[in-house]
Amino acid sequence: MMLPWALDVARERDIPLAVFWIQPATVLATYYHYFHGYGELIASHAADPAYEVTLPGLSRPLRIRDFPSFLVDTTGGEVGKVVNAVFCELFEFMDEQRRNVKVLVNTFDELEPAALAAMREHLDVFAVGPVVGSSAEARIHLFNHAGADKTRYMEWLGAQPERSVVYVSFGSIWTYSKQQMEEIADGLRRCGRPYLLVVRKDGRQEDVSRCLEDVVQERKGMVVEWCDQPEVLSHPSVGCFVTHCGWNSTLEAMALGVAVVAAPSMFDQPTNAMLIEEEWAAGVRGERNGEGIFSGPELARCVELVMGDGARAVEVRKKVESRKGMARDAMAPGGPAERNLRSFVMEVQSSDEARRKDTNTISPPP
Incomplete structure (x- = not known):
């Protein structure tokens, strides 16, 4: 287009x-x-x-x-x-x-x-x-992921309880500033839940890498350079998807029945986030601060809204299951x-x- x-x-x-x-x-x-x-x-x-x-x-x-x-x-x-x-x-x-x-x-x-x-x-x-790859063999990828240890992160996911993991990925283009990485790490600590965090190798500046080392040492989750996103979202242990809200990621979440924490930044992402929260009730939109940073407390608040035991979390889970059924019917x-x-x-x-x-x-x- x-x-x-x-x-x-x-x-x-x-x-x-x-x-x-x-x-x-x-x-x-x-x-x-x-x-x-x-x-x-x-x-x-x-x-x-x-x-x-x-x-x-x-x-x-x-x-x-x-x-x-x-x-x-x-x-x-x-x-x-x-x-x-x-x-x-x-x-x-x-x-x-x-x-x-x-x-x-x-x-x-x-x-x-x-x-x-x-x-x-x-x-x-x-x-x-929705144009969502149905098999790993049929999908192509924007970046070389030959060194990705798929077995390792899939086995780790398999050891986690159902709907317990916070999956965090901000797409194929996004790179993290040191401040943003620190806030994400803080938010994941506040959540107290297992997490799978994707940070590409080319997005790991030295100060970001040091921050990642601190996160990994806490042994609460896993940090990877790349993952097969549709396969991860299909895994029963994944409870929510913290995303920049690109349309591919949004559609994958809808088609695979995963609640969304939306942290939009640019392009079509603000519209997608609005649709997720207000049109489909399939997640929540996180607010960035005056510096454009998605803060740790805000991340934790949003994750709790969609993964907790409250009425909104229950409603979100119902909605994502409904959208998943619609998507399957559309792709059949x-x-x-x-x-x-x-x-x-x-x-x-x-x-x-x-x-x-x-x-x-x-x-x-x-």
């Missing part, structure tokens, strides 16, 4: 284009409406996190704090400008070539019914998710994801046949 050269190829060759939207349909809707009449309103209130914007078709208003970060960026940073320019070009292209553009969204109808219905009024949308052979993908293929074939027929009926030049 962010390859501008693909738009040029499609335009110059007059061929259809399919966009694989790797974020939720709700984010697709926010970008669509931002570039179709709501941009000025959103931008003019970007400094007010609590300001609510009602977008057509969505089930609830979005606060500014819930929008994708670059749409409400007040820093004027170059990355935000570039990303917004790319999306602006994409939506302009889709307006120009509506009949020639199809959008495959990595979500499923029961997860985001309102957003998908709203977008189908404007775009040719197909819900083909012959289920909604497969039917939608087959429908997409049939439409492409039909359009291609029509184009060929039109080409063959054109009279040759004299």
Whole structure:
């Protein structure tokens, strides 16, 4: 969904284009409406996190704090400008070539019914998710993990009680500052629960590594450089997932029935966190402090909310089991994801046949 050269190829060759939207349909809707009449309103209130914007078709208003970060960026940073320019070009292209553009969204109808219905009024949308690898052999990974000791951490998980482990991973890109690592370590100590913490090798600056050594010495949990996340989330000993809330991680948690502690930072993460907490009641959103740090006390508070014995924890567990069932139904052979993908293929074939027929009926030049 962010390859501008693909738009040029499609335009110059007059061929259809399919966009694989790797974020939720709700984010697709926010970008669509931002570039179709709501941009000025959103931008003019970007400094007010609590300001609510009602977008057509969505089930609830979005606060500014819930929008994708670059749409409400007040820093004027170059990355935000570039990303917004790319999306602006994409939506302009889709307006120009509506009949020639199809959008495959990595979500499923029961997860985001309102957003998908709203977008189908404007775009040719197909819900083909959740795209979650069903086997280790079928999955590819962003980083080399040849040295990862999978047997070690899986055996460790197998020795823990059911729903007892706090799994902490902030995705494939995130690196930890010393301060953030200290707060995570403090939060895990406060939880008093076994934990599996993922910190990539390239994210282990010297001061972070020293902090990790202190955590490991406490022997309450395990720190690894990489893990097979879907397999970890599938393990019965995992009780919650502390995550940055990237969409892949969010979908994996929903599909595998794990409660979420969301600590969003940028991109689509704030919207995903809102969906988890408010739309699906499948977890809680942690608050970062004024320095952008997810503090230890806040981490511990959120973990207790979803793993404790309180009413909210019980409700969260019910909701995640419900979402897990919906996801399984969506992914099942012959289920909604497969039917939608087959429908997409049939439409492409039909359009291609029509184009060929039109080409063959054109009279040759004299």
